[in-house]
Amino acid sequence: MLSLILIYVLVVCLGFVILKRARSSRGHALPPLLPGSLPIIGYTIQVVSAARNQFRLLKAVTSGSAEKGGITTTTFGTERYYFITDPQDAVTAANSCLQRHYAFDFCKPWLGDGLLTTSAETWKSHRKLLSPAFSLPVIHGLLEVFNSQSRKLLEEVAPHDGKGPFDHDVYLTKNALETLCVGTFGINIIDDEKFTQKYIKSLYEIIPMVTRKFVEVWSQSDFLYKLSGLKEKEDQLLDTLHSMTDKVLQEKKLARKGKEIKKEVTGIEYRPFLDLLLDLSENGELSDQYIREETQTIIASGFETTSNQLTSTLVLLGAHPEVQEKMYEELIDVLQDRDVEKEDLNKLVYTNAVILESLRLFPTVPCLLRCVDKDVKLKNYTMRAGSYCSISPLVVNVNSPWKAETTHFEPEKWLNGEYKNNSEFAGFGLGKRGCIGKTYAMTMMKVVLSHFIRRYRVQADMSQVRVKFEFLLKPVSGHEIRIQRRN
Numbered sequence: 001m002l003s004l005i006l007i008y009v010l011v012v013c014l015g016f017v018i019l020k021r022a023r024s025s026r027g028h029a030l031p032p033l034l035p036g037s038l039p040i041i042g043y044t045i046q047v048v049s050a051a052r053n054q055f056r057l058l059k060a061v062t063s064g065s066a067e068k069g070g071i072t073t074t075t076f077g078t079e080r081y082y083f084i085t086d087p088q089d090a091v092t093a094a095n096s097c098l099q100r101h102y103a104f105d106f107c108k109p110w111l112g113d114g115l116l117t118t119s120a121e122t123w124k125s126h127r128k129l130l131s132p133a134f135s136l137p138v139i140h141g142l143l144e145v146f147n148s149q150s151r152k153l154l155e156e157v158a159p160h161d162g163k164g165p166f167d168h169d170v171y172l173t174k175n176a177l178e179t180l181c182v183g184t185f186g187i188n189i190i191d192d193e194k195f196t197q198k199y200i201k202s203l204y205e206i207i208p209m210v211t212r213k214f215v216e217v218w219s220q221s222d223f224l225y226k227l228s229g230l231k232e233k234e235d236q237l238l239d240t241l242h243s244m245t246d247k248v249l250q251e252k253k254l255a256r257k258g259k260e261i262k263k264e265v266t267g268i269e270y271r272p273f274l275d276l277l278l279d280l281s282e283n284g285e286l287s288d289q290y291i292r293e294e295t296q297t298i299i300a301s302g303f304e305t306t307s308n309q310l311t312s313t314l315v316l317l318g319a320h321p322e323v324q325e326k327m328y329e330e331l332i333d334v335l336q337d338r339d340v341e342k343e344d345l346n347k348l349v350y351t352n353a354v355i356l357e358s359l360r361l362f363p364t365v366p367c368l369l370r371c372v373d374k375d376v377k378l379k380n381y382t383m384r385a386g387s388y389c390s391i392s393p394l395v396v397n398v399n400s401p402w403k404a405e406t407t408h409f410e411p412e413k414w415l416n417g418e419y420k421n422n423s424e425f426a427g428f429g430l431g432k433r434g435c436i437g438k439t440y441a442m443t444m445m446k447v448v449l450s451h452f453i454r455r456y457r458v459q460a461d462m463s464q465v466r467v468k469f470e471f472l473l474k475p476v477s478g479h480e481i482r483i484q485r486r487n
């Protein structure tokens, strides 16, 4: 009797899946199947078995789609996914699908309804409100902070000068968090070293918990999540992460009391991020809750991305001494031994190409996941409403098969026109909902590298580098560098 019931349930489930699939492709030819997809269950086995190695999964879907001409499709559970690596289709998809994938909802207990996680309906007004705080004049106003933070970093790593390899990521992460707080929030709360370390540790722990929820489907049930003890752990981590935001807001409000806030940089009126929000809150236009969520979002998205990209860039430079020397020559030529000023930024063309090349090979954000909430017409296919799409900068950036694990690092290609930093370059995302912090990140990374490479000669061995993917692509071992002070 029990086996009959089981067979009946199985048949009903299968019928449901087939019906849903038929509806999701109705009237439109589907793109080629992602290699490895099985009938009915699609890519479910691969996704579930990749819970602890999502990088392998990302690599498989990315190279599979590139091989099949730039777009493939498969299913996971009852849901249809499109994998896009064709550059033009990627731009169309990114501009048409503004709603992020439901996996971002798993971050909501942490980031609330901030810019990164907010729905497509509310996104436009949030973005309009925050954009002025990331404009060029504001970023130019932060150059002093970027320069002094970079000098601080040089002193912090000095004990490793002339010694063996060390994990520079630890120093870059702390420094980038500090820079973000001083620059974007206008306060230094990082005096409390233990507090910062606890914050960074909690961040490193919560990210895998959140990303695993996507593939470990059982943990999406509140009941099972609670039962497994993971909910309690998540709440503890959230306490630490939220206390950082509270500390930032508390200190900032104190610092503003009775103080005239700087209004002008380069003759154009600007407001740093947190001042802009607090001004609006004093006028009653924004709630405290909104400010808290946006502050959390900027902390979460603004420091590990840049530090991570810098970690990879230094490894690449360390493994390519000829590139490093060429960059050093440019830096000496433009800057000699002084700080970076705003007029210098456009003159550092080779340094700029080095950063872009690092973003091409090791895109810190290697996957853009969106909901397809209406039919979207691409060059040769139409994505059906009610499905999901994944765009991978890994291949979009080069329009050729996967190269990220090779040591093929050639910044020159950005200068001779082979690669173009145009609207199809996906290192900072694509289209309207791309990275709001792009100018901040590019400027900050340029300043840090300009100080670092002028002070130290860097050595690294790329052959041992191992990376992982948990929202961000991150080197986890073999990425250590050696430094030697230049004369």
Ligand code: HEM
Pocket: 100, 115, 116, 117, 127, 184, 297, 298, 301, 302, 303, 305, 306, 309, 363, 364, 365, 367, 368, 369, 426, 427, 428, 429, 430, 432, 433, 434, 435, 436, 437, 438, 440, 441
């Ligand atoms: C190397 C550094 C960085 C890289 C590679 C990077 C990359 C990206 C990418 C690819 C996206 C789009 C994600 C998607 O479409 O799903 C994005 C969005 C975003 N980034 Fe960045 N980012 C960097 C630095 C920053 C910084 C410094 C900040 C803030 C200070 C920031 C804040 C954000 C925010 C708030 C969003 C969401 C934008 C929106 O939904 O409108 N990022 N970033």
